[in-house]
Amino acid sequence: MSKPSALPVMARFVIATSGRNMTKAAHVAVVCGVAMMVMLTVDPVFAALHYPIGAVLWACLAFFIFEWMIRLRHAFDAGHRWAYVFSFRGLVDAASALAIPIALLAGIDPKSAWLFGALWMLKVVPGIPGLRQLRRVLVLESRPLLSVLVIFLMVLFLASVAEFVLEHDVQPAGFGSVPAALWWAVATLTTTGYGDVVPITPLGRVIAAAVMICGLGVFGLWTGILATGFAAETRRDNFLRTWESVRKVPFFATLGPAAIADLTQMLRTIDLPARTTIIRKGQVGDCMYFIASGEVEVDLPGKKVALGEGAFFGEMALLGNNRRSANITTTRVSQLLVLDLVDFRLLMARHPDLAETIDAEAKRRSLENK
Amino acid sequence: MSKPSALPVMARFVIATSGRNMTKAAHVAVVCGVAMMVMLTVDPVFAALHYPIGAVLWACLAFFIFEWMIRLRHAFDAGHRWAYVFSFRGLVDAASALAIPIALLAGIDPKSAWLFGALWMLKVVPGIPGLRQLRRVLVLESRPLLSVLVIFLMVLFLASVAEFVLEHDVQPAGFGSVPAALWWAVATLTTTGYGDVVPITPLGRVIAAAVMICGLGVFGLWTGILATGFAAETRRDNFLRTWESVRKVPFFATLGPAAIADLTQMLRTIDLPARTTIIRKGQVGDCMYFIASGEVEVDLPGKKVALGEGAFFGEMALLGNNRRSANITTTRVSQLLVLDLVDFRLLMARHPDLAETIDAEAKRRSLENK
């Protein structure tokens, strides 16, 4: 009876320490588990390392079962049990934990059963950066993407039927049925071109050439649509991320809404861990920084100056002095807004008052430093 | 004599119920018919399911003949008979209905005759969404696309002649004539690369390498042109669709023409069926909605509020309150205009009066709800 009472304690401990650590451990387990699963299929390696591979696989499985149970418990405690169980994450966790045991119990050959370990890879999906952005592009551009897919499928089918008619007497092995011809068509239209099945009649080759050229066109349309969508999404994503940060910088508070909107489109947000060197003395600089949160330390000769939230630095580089004059490092986790030289100049042209403020502050600081 | 008198009745019935239903039935028939046609060519499947496959094919054919006759009758009644007969749709309908019977009567082997069923697929073409948009891109960009095609063809020919000269003594099978070399060239220039014919002389390989690199270039140009055209067309299409809807929202009527043009470029039109949940309580929101037509129901605690044409909702998400505070569902087929968070902020900067109106309405509503 120790387990039921022990689990909550462990769960609480794991969740307390967890978040990032739990995720990191899971990622390590996924990489180890999948690597072992791959080795399992390589006969000589498996023969030589039978036991270690098995041990790692069982350890990974145990970890994933344990992780799933903790998450389940946690979800039950927090009262949103079904939300978790039927979320993508919950389903993947369940499959990761249960697929292999069920397969083993069902009497499937162990070497085959462990192949379900490939499902573990799906645990990484929610952690992929920019996946949300990618999904938005696919959703927003779904109409044209679908059109291209339908065209792709029609070319595929019509070409297959045509090649079947032309080639099935000459090459019964490769073009003996429309599904067989479809295999040729998909390898050709995607320009993969295995070459295992190739038309040999003159007319069959003319049609194949047309299919290849259509392949280029489909490719081009696909790319064009995705490129268009991606450009828009990147701009949007950057604006949203930056907008939040801009509001934290008091320096910008005096600006009118038009200038703020302009500025937000120009700034780029970066997140830095503690003790990261942002600027190195003597480097050529082409941007200035605003501190949205955190703190940096300027390593001036003889003294160290700390700059906190809302301050800016690196502005000398934009005012004619190309070389950075001091090392600057973060003292804790910080979020900075980067203003590029090009954008600074465009901004200066459109909002001279902002430029003047930066200019004045830079002069004051440069006097102070002397 | 029953058929001539029965047909108009059926036709009237079909047309009355029709539109979407007729189209749906035709799509189902196309999918079934083409699937059976494919199975016909797979010998083991055909041997096992001789009769069911034949039955489905005859049923599909009967349907298409019937559909064509109804459409013909309808076109005659409406007085634009030739317009229909010689339109793309009319020709496809005629071919779908007549090709197989004519082939069977002409004494062609039934298994071959039924392959004309591939023509049925063309019935889907007019229903492909965004095809019109795609065609516009191809028409508007036809000049540069043609240039690239001509360059493609010249590289193809010159490379073929060169390889023929270099390789035809060494490989009479693969490069025995210029048309044979053209087959190699098209598979190489499109980067398909079957590998059934490959140059083996050193100089022949140098030329082949140049052809491959040209292939990348042609690809790049093609994609560049289509991407450029597609981006412009997508913007245009969205503007047109949205413009119509914007005029239906009285809220925007007070805006000046510049603001309306701005707004139209930012809004996105979506069409929703009845009983669709647009906003779910507790979700993170990043856009607001205007109702161009239809009606939605806000599920507030204790009461349900209906919002009709011209109303807006979801504005809280843009004014700092990230979580949606109520479920909102459509009560009938509705057309909504979506304003994204990013665009809302840009709009707010450029047209502060519009922002104030939304702000005021949001405050009033939030007070009312308390």
Add this chain to the structure above:
Amino acid sequence: MSKPSALPVMARFVIATSGRNMTKAAHVAVVCGVAMMVMLTVDPVFAALHYPIGAVLWACLAFFIFEWMIRLRHAFDAGHRWAYVFSFRGLVDAASALAIPIALLAGIDPKSAWLFGALWMLKVVPGIPGLRQLRRVLVLESRPLLSVLVIFLMVLFLASVAEFVLEHDVQPAGFGSVPAALWWAVATLTTTGYGDVVPITPLGRVIAAAVMICGLGVFGLWTGILATGFAAETRRDNFLRTWESVRKVPFFATLGPAAIADLTQMLRTIDLPARTTIIRKGQVGDCMYFIASGEVEVDLPGKKVALGEGAFFGEMALLGNNRRSANITTTRVSQLLVLDLVDFRLLMARHPDLAETIDAEAKRRSLENK
């Protein structure tokens, strides 16, 4: 002595009738000549049609010699002889005329000598539309394109050396030397993938996989650069073509320079031959037209109205009346400026005075037509 005196007369006649006709004749000759040259290499066809093929080839050659002499004569008369002789066109004309006779005189086998007919294809180059535009893109983007090419070549070489080291003991046939490995590398990096030479050692395959992924990257960069350049060039080209036409429309003369620049970016120039129907009654319209040069005829009920240079038509479609109300055809070669519905609305927002003028004219015309 008849030829020297006859030539100038013929030359004068040809040049007088010429321009387009000469070019058309040359294009026909190129297509015929190249087609015959291709057939020459197909043994069964050549055996069957020995004489006709030879006759057409000699006729084409005679035409090209004749054309070159006329052009030379014309260039001498006009005094820019060397400019023509050493221009691309002059060199191609000389090669087209002289390569085959010289080869035949030099005792080369006739079937091989006639292959120089491939050079005839180069005569088409100056006539390719948009080639100038393409060349500008390549010139302006030459720096990044070269960078990508250098990276491409470095990956190619390093991968070849690596595969040579790893594979030359196992596969002396395919990877026996670095040039042999280069052949594999170029087919892989361009994602052509013939499959005639394939690494088989595990490490060799890992490197090959890296090369393939680099191939995608090179492809992507190439396309990105060309797409960027092409978009800019297309905009520029359209602006230049349209600017000339806009100046011919008196209606725009009253506009300020800002509005004209705006308008020029929005309009699209089209050139139409005589007797072309531009608008068909009952069609859905989404653009209006300005006449830069030429004349159109409006087919109103009971009368025909001619509109000349500077007039506009089709504006009803932009003012709410979607269906075209009359057929409109060109009466002679005309150049029109097309204003799209979307652009019309944006223009209306930015330059309300222009919109009013169009509106007033449309109302006057619509009254007049009643």
Add this chain to the structure above:
Amino acid sequence: MSKPSALPVMARFVIATSGRNMTKAAHVAVVCGVAMMVMLTVDPVFAALHYPIGAVLWACLAFFIFEWMIRLRHAFDAGHRWAYVFSFRGLVDAASALAIPIALLAGIDPKSAWLFGALWMLKVVPGIPGLRQLRRVLVLESRPLLSVLVIFLMVLFLASVAEFVLEHDVQPAGFGSVPAALWWAVATLTTTGYGDVVPITPLGRVIAAAVMICGLGVFGLWTGILATGFAAETRRDNFLRTWESVRKVPFFATLGPAAIADLTQMLRTIDLPARTTIIRKGQVGDCMYFIASGEVEVDLPGKKVALGEGAFFGEMALLGNNRRSANITTTRVSQLLVLDLVDFRLLMARHPDLAETIDAEAKRRSLENK
């Protein structure tokens, strides 16, 4: 003891003459060395040219050792020794100088040892134009690029495991283990398609078809991201290069900051060596030039006029006079700013005062020339 004292003298001499010359010599050595290294692996060539190849290779090696020692000495003298030693350049120089001697001393077969000459190629990397620009794109777009890479890897793994399950009984040679299946997957997903391993079960082929289509999608996303990033980077790069030059032209000094920012986005900087003809009399012109530094000579009938820094020329082409009226050549290394016809017209619309100044100067000059 002569070497230590001789080296500084030589080093000083080399460094004095050096910069460009040293780099040029190194590039020649790289090309020669790598070419010889390639020939070394081609057995018949090596047998015939044993001694010359060896001599060139030793000469190149000697040059690289010498170059490295000079650079080391120079770095020691300048006091930033470690900065050089551990920079990319320093490491490549060290590897180029030491790898082959160490390999030879370690008793590796000389023919294999010389293959380390492939490292020499890396010496070219710092000289690739636009590499910095490319690196910036990769860094700025690293988030979405990584997402696509992760998706690519997941599709790769899942497809490999699926094909392993489906095919390893049928084709133990090609799909006998997951790593073997990975080899197939990477060749398919990149659309390379060697065709050495091809699925043959129906379900295996369906999955392969899905992988190919995913390959197109990955390709499209990759290209879209790189195209977006590249377009932004090109604009930025051009702005920065031009900004510096614009400040050198006194003519622009009177403009307000908004006009300067506009202008900088429109101008294009070109660097020309001495005695280069910029404009040829009689050519069709579509741009004007400003001299940022250097000098040009206008070849007017009867006299030669020199134009120095800050002057402009070619403006006639933009004011209606299409044909260039005089030859213009640089007299020394010059930097010019090019203003395209299209941009000139847009500029004229937005900043009429600038246009007037150019107009007035053009008229004055044209009077003077008469």
